[in-house]
Amino acid sequence: MVAMNSLEQVQLIFDTMPSMAWMKDQDGVYLVINKRFEEFGIKKGINIVGKTDFGIFPEHLAHQFREIEETVMQSKQPQSADWLYESETGNLWHDTYIAPVVGEDGKVNGTIGFARRISRRKQLELELNRQKEFLKTMIDTIPDFIFYKDINSVLLGCNKACLERLYGVTEEEAIGKKISSIVKDHDFATSCLQHDREVLATGNMVKHEEKMALVDRSILEFETVKTPFFDSEGKVAGLIGVSRDITTRKRMERQLKESQERYAAIVNNAPEIVIIHRNGIIRFINDVGVKAIGYDRDAIVGSHINCYLTKASSVCVAEAMSNICKGEAAEAHDIEFINKSGEVKNGIVKAARISLGGEQANLMVLIDVTEKKRIEAKLWESEERFRQVAQNINEVLMIRDDEKILYVSPAYERISGHSLQSILDNPLLMFEIVHPDDRDRMQTAFIQGGQQMDESSNAEFRFFRSDGAIRWIWMQSYPIAVSVGTGKQKAITLVDITDRKHMEEQLRQRDEQNQREFTLAARVQQDALPDPYSGAKVRVSPIFLPYHTVSGDLINYRWFKQQNKLRGYIVDVSGHGMATALQTATVKMLLDQRLLGEKTINEDDFQHINQRMMQYLYEESFAGLMYFEFDFSSFMLTVITGGIHFFLEDKPGECNLVPVFSGYLGMFDKAEVQTMTKPFKPGEIYCMMSDGASDLIEMFGVSKQNRFSRYLEWFDQLAQRPERSDDFSVVCIEIIEKNTEIRICDIQKPDETEKAQELIATFLERNAPNGAGLLEVAVNEAVNNGLRAGGRVDVKMKRTGSRIIARIKDTGPGFSVKRMSALLDKDIENELDQLGLSEGGRGIMMMKMFCDQVLYNTKGNEVLLIKKIF
Secondary structure (H helix, E strand, O other): OOOHHHHHHHHHHHHHOOEEEEEEOOOOOOEEEEEEHHHHHOOOOOOOOOOOHHOOOOHHHHHHHHHHHHHHHHHHOOEEEEEEEEEEEEEEEEEEEEEEEEEEOOOOOEEEEEEEEOOOHHHHHHHHHHHHHHHHHHOOOOOEEEEEEEEOEEEEEOHHHHHHHHHHHHHHOOOOOOHHHOOOOHHHHHHHHHHHHHHHHHHHOEEEEEEOOOOOEEEEEEEEEEEEOOOOOOOOEEEEEEEEOOHHHHHHHHHHHHHHHHHHHHHHHOOOOEEEEEEEEEEEHHHHHHHHHHOHHHHHHEEEEHHEEOHHHHHHHHHHHHHHHHHOOOOOOOEEEEOOOEEEEEEEEEEEEEOOOEEEEEEEEEEEEEOOHHHHHHHHHHHHHHHHHHHHHEEEEEOOOOOOEEEEOOOOOHOOOOOOHHHOOOOOOHOOOOOOHHHHHHHHHHHHHHHHOOEEEEEEEEEEOOOOEEEEEEEEEEOOOOOOOOEEEEEEEEOOOHHHHHHHHHHHHHHHHHHHHHHHHHHHHOOOOOOEEEOOOOOEEEEEEOOOOOOOOOEEEEEEOOOOOOEEEEEOOOOHHHHHHHHHEEEEEEHHHHHHHOOOOOHHHHHHHHHHHHOOOOOOEEEEEEEEEEEEOOOEEEEEEOOOOOOHHHHEEEEEEEEOOOOOOOOOOOOOOOEEEEEEEEEEOOEEEEEEHHHHHHHOOOOOOOOOHHHHHHHHHOOOOOOOOEEEEEEEEEOOOOOOOOEEEEEEEEHHHHHHHHHHHHHHHHOOOOOOOHHHHHHHHHHHHHHHHHHOOEEEEEEOOOOEEEEEOOOOOOOOOHHHHHHHHHOOOOHHHHHOOOOOOHHHHHHHHOOOOOEEEOOOOEEEEEEEEO
């Protein structure tokens, strides 16, 4: 238990606090309370000291307080909680902080607590939550898709319909991501981002129609409206979008349009003359009618129908229309009409009453039969010519009606081996000689197709010749025009395609073999890639993504321990496909022998490689080659290129594509080669790449990343761009110091803290991956305490052997380290306010908890954190 003189000191401290403060023993009995607690007036006239919460507060609150205290004493960790006290004057919300009281023997003797009233803030929070819940409930009931995004098109929120029907993910899985990371439809995601950029760039509303594939795989049409919203300074802060289902409306619009177009197409493409007139005045005439009469359409429409009929025909048409008005059935009549040249032509007309614009009108369909007799006269001659042609072609020609086969050409006997009379007598013979596996398809095309005389059909099937041989046949059928009054007929052609089918099968087998070879070649290329390398001085990771199955690119590298060097190359052979892959494989043996041996590489080696490549590559082929060497004895980088023009260099504060222009290899006897040397330092990142990667970077710009792993992610995202049209190969290289690494952050303003935290996280991720999380918390707490104490904080971090050492120094006045150490030994965090460290007390405790050693200098403005990592 705490000594009496200690309780008196606690009482003095508590009485100076603006918040309620108290101390309890292990059983929850109050030992000390401050004046603020006495003035709280829970129960007037009750002496709180010596009692538990069950004699002071309502029972449910007493249970709540006791559960928190037991958790604190068992875990030896402080706890915070909000609680509501219903007093006579109203509901009072309080923010409570409870911490353990630990004795010198390490045992928990009780708890210490603080509380402050937060009623106004809590009411505002509750009101805000109610408003948010109401708004969310409201938009969740709307069937439209509602969403809103930030300036980078990252999803901030959406309604229930959007999540369940379009995204198919939970709200937690969607918020904070771009649409391309949520939906599987790449084209839809790309279109969404394009419209987002238009809204965010112009600040104007954008409306467009689009098709969306929903979670249930249905594809619907939507009208999407995207509107920007602005921040307090009038700048675009993001956008709000609403997508409404217009599938039914669009379908009806299409149906109406198709109906109108179909009607117009039918009328204008009908072979007959179509005229609509009201009281004899022509209101419409189709294209065939305009051509037959010979006048312009404008001249015909509005004129009287009798202007184009003989006198007798005018009387006939008038009588026909009169009979129709009386309810009699419409009949066809022979009439004569006159064209512009004065020629009298013969026609057959049939009339009907229709509604035009809500009024009754007359429809006339006129067939020009002037040429009918002339055609009939030539019919016999035409039929004779047809028979001669049909009897001499290799294909079988059949003509059939609804019931029987009318004609079969002699080629049937040559192809099938059966007589013409046998098929004429028994049309089902065609079905009987078909291969059993093809009879269903044959029956659909030939027999059932014969029942649908207005439809065309085609099918391939096998049949047995009379000698037992199996042949392939391609059958086509189509309706043919016949004389008026006769039944419907169909023409059927049979073509022997046995040779073609055999050739197709050979091609199919060859394609399958080619695909197997491509797959094997791709696997061989992947197996030939070097593994990622991680050493004390350098970390290397390859990225190899062929544009097609196999690649014309190839990468290789090797760490030379004795020479203290990393050496490697990237080669890019022009073209794609198997031939290019084989050339690349041939070149690999040459490059591994010349570039990854023990000797020093120079431009003469490139000239030798160029001569050899001219023997390996086809006449129209060429190659780009980049050789790189990182010498860790001199810390110099050497790059020799022939046709690969860029590599990426990331230094502190900058990131650029470095040009090394040169000519391709394998084209001329003497290649244009370029050599570059430059120093490198620990902490830098280099990315050697083929043209497929550098072209995309030139197109979309360099994006500096703050970690090695982020570069791998960025390159992977870049390779997924639809604009990519080449193989994509990159070697990412991070320079690391051996056994030690120092990272310095000079924080002069609070808003520089985020950048410093990123540097701290990167250092710990690299040097202490298993314990980076807790150690990062301790270092950040030290930085925050330094910022509170002074206007500038200097951070240095170093790995020495198995230990991480962090030094954090501020420019503040410091504090009494001796007195702070005494307080920390007692674990009484709340007495730190005597040193001006009340806000940083929790951070100091975390540093002690997460680090093996926490050492302050005499002045109290510099702390040393030491942690053993393995």
